[in-house]
Amino acid sequence: MADASALWDLLQQTAEPSAAEALKSAVASAPDRALNRVNPLVFAAAAGLDEEAVIGAFVRAARIGLFDMAWNVLCPGCGGVLETAGALKSINRHEYFCSFCVSANEPTLDQLVEVTFTVNPRIRRVAAHEPDSLSLAEYMRQVFWGSGADLPEDIESAVGRVTLDQMELGPGERASMSLTLPKGVFIAFDPVTHATMFLDASGDETQERRTLSLIFAESHAHSGTVALAPGPVRIAFENKAGRRTLPGLWVHGDELNALSEARLPFLTATRLLSNQTFRDLYRDGTFDPEQRFKITSLTILFTDLRGSTALYDRVGDLAAFDLVRSHFGELIAAVATEGGAVVKTIGDAVMATFPTADRALRAAMRMRDAMRRINAGRGGEDLALNIGLHEGPCLAVMLDDRQDYFGQTVNIAARVQDLADPTAVLATKPVMDSAEVERLLGEQGYRTTSRLLNLRGVSEAFQIYEIRERAAA
Incomplete structure (x- = not known):
């Protein structure tokens, strides 16, 4: 693409050359998921480059249209992205609720707001540009969890070990899953809408089949905790969200905690706001005067x-x-x-x-x-x-x-x-x-x-x- 070539030349002239070349090489040959929500600190470490040079290169690349910059509000418990925005000014709520952890979080800039970079679709289309095409495991890796999540390479197997069942529902569809629930705590969860319902299975096992229902419509809705005996259960799901959902039944335990709690360093909003290249290129409009x-x-x-x-x-x-x-x-x-x-x-x-x-x-x-x-x-x-x-x-x-x-x-x-x-x-x-x-x-x-x-x-x-x-x- 001729236009892209000119943009890469411009980046090479304005950013640290080795960092600019590393970005260009990644766009040319890296797998799709490596170009979605890029964590500049992890990218720098993998390439053996200076962090500040890499941050500066990504900021410049975003400014000229090679990458798209996103500001993501994170849950401190599970590391999930509670909201993503193209500008800090769009993060305008005092609290963001995580239904997976059942906690409300204030978006402090040095702990719970990260900045990531995704290749612009005009430069290269990657799978995450069409998130409804991703499998559950890849959706969790590329969309649900933030760039600071330290996830295993074989994410499919890892997610498989912490889910009892899962399905895909198109807009307006209904479906149910039937299974025998063992003892334990489980989460009926959809990572697209962040809707949850907790199931606490304890006591003596029963042979009576119970029916529960969960509707996906309002984002981040938590339907509380249902206490029930282990045994047969049918969970009916209805998708009113207007887009594909990925409901599943997750096992709440040590393995899920380990998967959710492993962390890597990430580029915080505070660090980016204290970066001279960012301040020079984005002098105003970062956020609103009332924020x-x-x-x-x-x-x-x-x-x-x-x-x-x-x-x-x-x-x-x-x-x-x-x-x-x-x-x-x-x-x-x-x-x-x-x-x-x-x-x-x-x-x-x-x-x-x-x-x-x-x-x-x-x-x-x-x-x-x-x-x-x-x-x-x-x-x-x-x-x-x-x-x-x-x-x-x-x-x-x-x-x-x-x-x-x-x-x-x-x-x-x-x-x-x-x-x-x-x-x-x-x-x-x-x-x-x-x-x-x-x-x-x-x-x-x-x-x-x-x-x-x-x-x-x-x-x-x-x-x-x-x-x-x-x-x-």
Whole structure:
């Protein structure tokens, strides 16, 4: 396809070349299911590529139409996709109900919203573009479970071991399954509509045939739990859903739990929102101004140039402007290299976010190195950078047509930077409690000291750590 060739050329020019080539190769030769709801972290590991490069390549590929990006709300219990949307703004409910686990879940961006990529049908059609053609096992793998589900290769056998019976119903069809129910807990379940009814078979076995019924119409409907004795049972299903359904009787037990609970790392919405490539390409329209998404943990970095007013007075407006512009370029590069994103600049200050604390600390040290290089090139100490880090919960919001973050965590990070000086990076205890940060401190030989300090506008005192690089031998 000529148009596709031009798009691949564009991706090769804008994304990291090895990552772009890996995507192109996958589209050319990978099996269908490998191109549906692609997990970029798993893709990167399999290809031996850097995660950030692969994420950036998928984001660019989605922007130019090679792949379609989806935001999926996950159930933390079974790993099922409760809703999928082409944009974060379409995820607009406070709770999403999982009938399989009988639980309501708030869509926190760093835990329960994943981002996946499916090849665009104009580039290559795959089976998942027509989900009604998939078998039950493949539907579970490619549609029901999210990209973080660690599923066995032989999914047909795995699903077969945890189902007593299953069938396929077209729109408007009725059918029933008759079987002898052993002791145990079973779930009459359709993964298309997420409709469920639980059967608790206990006590003495009976020879009396019982009849139960389940209608598939309203999505995610849970019909409660029916207690009955083991023995003959007939379950009647009626499909009013307007599309094919796949009702079956699932065995609730250790094997189903093991199948549902095995997890792989996946690309969270928080990580993508903190990705510089995504922020550059999707500057607005990510979600609506009225939406407020919770993030349970985000690392926030603030910087500010010390004495910038005096700098303008000392070297003149033109030289100072060039220095400040160089400083911004280096800070943005340091943030992007460590998988973070610049949220905004405020005067000479920068606010950036990172999915993990160690990435933020690495970026901070890159920034310090960059300032030293610029100063060495000028033969002076014109650029002095204050840096503060804090980690905690916050809200993702839209402010002034820009995706931003709000909450006490943001306030504390800014106050920590207020206390900083160019001799050390300041960080709070939540940052230092990270196992990855502890490992980084040990590997790089950073020296730390701590003090209990009061932050302006914050009632409680905070343990603040000064992080300094190892002194030269």
